[in-house]
Amino acid sequence: METMGIKFAPLNTPLNRRIETLSAFFWFVTFAFGNFVCFWLAAYLIFFTSYWLYVLLYIGWAYYDRETPYKGGRKFTFLQNLPFWKYFNNYFPINLEKTADLTNDRNYLFCCHPHGILCAGMFGNFASGYSKFKSYYPGFNVYSATLDLHFRSPFFREYCLGLGAVSSAKESIQYILDDKKKGNILALAVGGAAESFYAKPGSYRIVLKKRKGFIRIALEVGCSLVPVFSFGETDLYDQVPNPPGSLLNKMQNFMKDLIGFAPILPKGRGLLQYSFGIVPMRTPLTTVVGKPIELPKTAEPSDEIVQKYHAMYTEALIKLFNEHKTKYLKNAENISLVIE
Numbered sequence: 001m002e003t004m005g006i007k008f009a010p011l012n013t014p015l016n017r018r019i020e021t022l023s024a025f026f027w028f029v030t031f032a033f034g035n036f037v038c039f040w041l042a043a044y045l046i047f048f049t050s051y052w053l054y055v056l057l058y059i060g061w062a063y064y065d066r067e068t069p070y071k072g073g074r075k076f077t078f079l080q081n082l083p084f085w086k087y088f089n090n091y092f093p094i095n096l097e098k099t100a101d102l103t104n105d106r107n108y109l110f111c112c113h114p115h116g117i118l119c120a121g122m123f124g125n126f127a128s129g130y131s132k133f134k135s136y137y138p139g140f141n142v143y144s145a146t147l148d149l150h151f152r153s154p155f156f157r158e159y160c161l162g163l164g165a166v167s168s169a170k171e172s173i174q175y176i177l178d179d180k181k182k183g184n185i186l187a188l189a190v191g192g193a194a195e196s197f198y199a200k201p202g203s204y205r206i207v208l209k210k211r212k213g214f215i216r217i218a219l220e221v222g223c224s225l226v227p228v229f230s231f232g233e234t235d236l237y238d239q240v241p242n243p244p245g246s247l248l249n250k251m252q253n254f255m256k257d258l259i260g261f262a263p264i265l266p267k268g269r270g271l272l273q274y275s276f277g278i279v280p281m282r283t284p285l286t287t288v289v290g291k292p293i294e295l296p297k298t299a300e301p302s303d304e305i306v307q308k309y310h311a312m313y314t315e316a317l318i319k320l321f322n323e324h325k326t327k328y329l330k331n332a333e334n335i336s337l338v339i340e
Contacts, residue, residue, distance in 0.1 A: 007274045020091035023084050025271055025279045030159070031118050032278070035149060038156040059154055069151040069160075069167040071175055073143060076162035077129070085128035092232070092285045094124035096132040099320075100291040104139050104183040107176070107223040108292060111214060112187055112230065113317065114206050115195035117237045117266050120280065121230030121287040126187040127163045136289075137185065143176055145188040168192075170217060177223040179297060187228070190214055196264050197242065197252065199234045202331075204321070205338040208314060215295075215310045222297025225309075227290040227317040231328035236280035240265035286328045290320040314339065 042059070046052040068074050088094075102108060112122045125131040127144050145168035151157040166172050168188060176186050189195070191207040198205040218225050242248045248265070255263050270277030293316055295309055318337055325332040 005275065009272050009274065016087070016090075020087045021271055021279060021282075023087040024091045024282075026084065027088050027120075027123070028118065028268075028278055028280065031123075034156045034159065035153040038153045042154040055154070062154060062157065066151075069148070069157070069165075070169060070172040073164065073166040074161045075143075075164045079159075079162035080127060080164060081129035085124075086130040089124045089128060089130045091282060092120070092124075092236075092280075094121060094131065095284070095286045096125045096136065096289070097286060097324075098136045098289045100289075102137055102140070102185075102226075102292060106292075106294075107179070107181060107184045107221070108186075108226050109173070109177060109214065109218050109223050110185055110187040110226050110228045110289065111190045111313070111317075112228045112287075113189075113191060113195075113208075114199065114204060114230065114233050115189045115191045115193070116199045116230070116233035117196055117264055117280075119189050119233075120236055121233050121285050122187050122189060122228075123163075124285070125287045126185075127165065140183050140185050142185045142187065145173065145186055147193075170213070173214075173217050174221055177218070177221045179222045188214060197249070199237065199239065199264070201235045201238055202335065203234055203338075204335060205340065208317075208339050212306050212310050215306050215313065216301055218295050219298040219301040219305065219309065222295065224292040224294050225313055226292045227313065227320050228287060229290070229317070229320055229324070230285060230287040231324065232283055232285035235283045236285070237264075237266040237268050239267060284328070288320060288324050288328075290316060 042055055045055045110126070112119065122144060125133055126142050133142060142164065144163070144165050146160060146165045148167050148169060150160045150165065151167060166176065166186075173186060173188070176184050190211050192211075195205075195207045198207075215225070240248065242252060242265075252263055266278060268277050268281055269275070269279050271279060293309070293313060298305060318339075321337045325335060329335055
């Protein structure tokens with residue numbers, strides 16, 4: 001049904017699809033605005049309610065607990081297994097495919113591409129309890145790396161920790177992938193916030209050429225690198241036009257440098273209509289896990305060694321994309337992976 005140029009969802013839409021849409025909305029709102037909302041909620045409780053003492057005690061405890069995001073986190077299985085996330089994964093739907101088996105005697109760094117607006121594929125497969133991950137990789141402990149900023153906001157830090165998130169700082173990655181530990185997998189969006197600028201339908205443009213820190217860390221701890229690509233990630237949202245040099249683009253880059261992430265203006269759909277809003281588009285999203293690349297443990301890797309394995313990784317990622325794009329992308333013959 002369309003009225004005044006707005007295409008509304010049919011009134012007889014099944015309840016389960018309504019819940020799926022609500023779950024996708026909840027996912028976006030919590031991760032896009034959770035830091036901001038929780039910060040101001042804490043301020044409100046301190047200055048305008050009788051709960052100020054409890055909030056101050058909590059903040060004191062959070063300060064005492066400040067190293068947890070760098071020391072393996074604190075996962076709450078019940079939070080990952082909330083039925084909400086099942087509906088979230090079914091909304092698109094999100095799917096996971098593997099191309100090789102992994103052994104529990106090693107640790108693995110899952111290098112996830114593209115970042116998209118909010119890493120829906122990475123979240124659905126590695127943070128929620130409703131993907132094929134456990135059946136594909138039994139016995140592994142999986143973590144998701146995210147910005148330090150998420151662990152500096154009261155209340156929101158507990159939400160992120162409970163979902164298996166840890167800091168993306170070097171010390172955090174080293175702690176989880178230390179070769180004294182076995183059977184750990186850390187999912188990391190290598191392109192980071194800079195890559196979200198390029199998240200537009202039909203475009204697969206990633207930031208990788210200058211991203212070599214993850215190679216160096218992998219060599220230092222002796223873990224294996226695994227290229228991971230989410231087909232459909234960039235089709236979930238369009239963006240308000242932000243060409244290089246535009247005022248919006250300059251403001252986004254300024255904010256990214258200041259706070260660590262890019263404030264994107266996404267164009268999705270609404271809860272009850274398809275024409276505009278912040279709910280992601282209902283389009284299939286398939287995350288393909290590539291074959292592991294074994295790296296030798298090197299205490300102080302030289303720039304030449306880092307460059308060697310960076311080139312090897314880049315080649316493996318391009319191969320993974322080209323081998324699978326025809327299965328999961330429309331007009332795949334006209335889509336290429338652009339690496340910056």
